[in-house]
Amino acid sequence: MQNDPMGAVDAMLRSGRVADATATVARLAAAGHGGALFQQALWQLQGHPLPRDLAAARLALRQAADCGHGEARLVEITLAANGTGAAADWPAAMRLLAAANAAGDPHARYLHGLLSAMAIDGDGHPTTPLLVEPLTDDRSVRRVRGALSVAECTHIANAASDLLAPAVVVDPRTGRHVPHPIRTSDAGVLSPLREDPVIRAINVRIAALSDTQVAQGEALTVLRYRPGQQFRLHADVLPQVRNQRVATVLVYLNDGFGGGETTFPDHGLTIRPKAGDAIIFDNVDAQGRPLATARHAGEPVRSGVKWLATRWIRARPFDVWTGPETA
Numbered sequence: 049m050q051n052d053p054m055g056a057v058d059a060m061l062r063s064g065r066v067a068d069a070t071a072t073v074a075r076l077a078a079a080g081h082g083g084a085l086f087q088q089a090l091w092q093l094q095g096h097p098l099p100r101d102l103a104a105a106r107l108a109l110r111q112a113a114d115c116g117h118g119e120a121r122l123v124e125i126t127l128a129a130n131g132t133g134a135a136a137d138w139p140a141a142m143r144l145l146a147a148a149n150a151a152g153d154p155h156a157r158y159l160h161g162l163l164s165a166m167a168i169d170g171d172g173h174p175t176t177p178l179l180v181e182p183l184t185d186d187r188s189v190r191r192v193r194g195a196l197s198v199a200e201c202t203h204i205a206n207a208a209s210d211l212l213a214p215a216v217v218v219d220p221r222t223g224r225h226v227p228h229p230i231r232t233s234d235a236g237v238l239s240p241l242r243e244d245p246v247i248r249a250i251n252v253r254i255a256a257l258s259d260t261q262v263a264q265g266e267a268l269t270v271l272r273y274r275p276g277q278q279f280r281l282h283a284d285v286l287p288q289v290r291n292q293r294v295a296t297v298l299v300y301l302n303d304g305f306g307g308g309e310t311t312f313p314d315h316g317l318t319i320r321p322k323a324g325d326a327i328i329f330d331n332v333d334a335q336g337r338p339l340a341t342a343r344h345a346g347e348p349v350r351s352g353v354k355w356l357a358t359r360w361i362r363a364r365p366f367d368v369w370t371g372p373e374t375a
């Protein structure tokens with residue numbers, strides 16, 4: 049136990065001694081223990097058991113990284129790129145990534161490889177315009193073929209794979225979780241902690257494709273549909289929110305499965321998923337009123353597994369930490 053003070057902290061948490069655990073971590077962090085600094089940063093990012101303090105988390109990560117804590121270094125790179133706890137600083141994130149790569153970190157090397165294959169400038173913005181093809185006469189549904197590479201699609205699916213959970217809603221009568229009536233797929237949300245520079249650059253690309261700012265996007269959500277699973281006919285607009293979902297970008301992460309088409313019945317439109325293709329559609333009209341014709345469905349998957357990433361885009365910048373319901 050003496051050699052592994054963080055093991056003792058785990059034991060305290062398991063036995064419900066939360067105050068002891070936070071006090072021990074605070075003491076170790078003040079003494080410059082990398083693992084404790086990293087733990088403190090994670091708690092400050094999650095907002096429990098410590099209050100959320102994104103700027104303090106960044107400081108703790110910096111100190112942990114200086115102690116040679118490899119995971120802290122990777123999280124610091126992620127947050128520097130996506131602007132958590134400080135303004136987004138792509139060049140700084142790239143310098144930190146290059147240093148981690150030079151120090152032999154295999155994950156940094158992998159991320160660096162994916163980023164090197166992207167056509168992006170020194171701020172992580174796409175340099176080559178992608179062709180946006182209208183799929184409806186009113187141009188409210190559009191497609192960009194090959195918006196993402198196969199390697200990028202695989203990276204997104206892998207980044208969410210340990211987060212995937214069945215869709216549930218709370219039954220107002222019993223208070224129990226019951227299966228979601230509309231969507232039966234599993235989902236995982238790539239919060240800023242998971243929005244590494246590769247995913248950040250993809251979110252910036254999605255913003256460019258949809259002519260929006262990256263800050264308007266909700267966290268990228270990955271959906272996985274197994275045979276029989278579907279997203280029944282629905283609209284993406286939310287009831288009673290001030291900051292409405294004005295547009296949606298879907299990216300198909302794979303293909304080769306049976307079924308799983310995206311349909312817009314009011315447009316008579318059926319889209320066959322192809323890995324890397326992005327579908328962009330408006331959920332509201334020019335006055336900001338919900339567009340009835342934006343109703344759409346993910347048809348049941350008949351065979352194989354369908355993977356998709358969704359970015360719901362708000363009218364104004366959206367704080368991903370406060371969650372979709374409170375915005």
Ligand SMILES: O=C(O)CCC(=O)C(=O)O
Nearest residue numbers: 279309310345346356358
């Ligand atoms: O799976 C699909 O094709 C549709 C997904 C969808 O409607 C959504 O993510 O909002």
Ligand SMILES: [Fe+2]
Nearest residue numbers: 282283284344
């Ligand atoms: Fe949808």
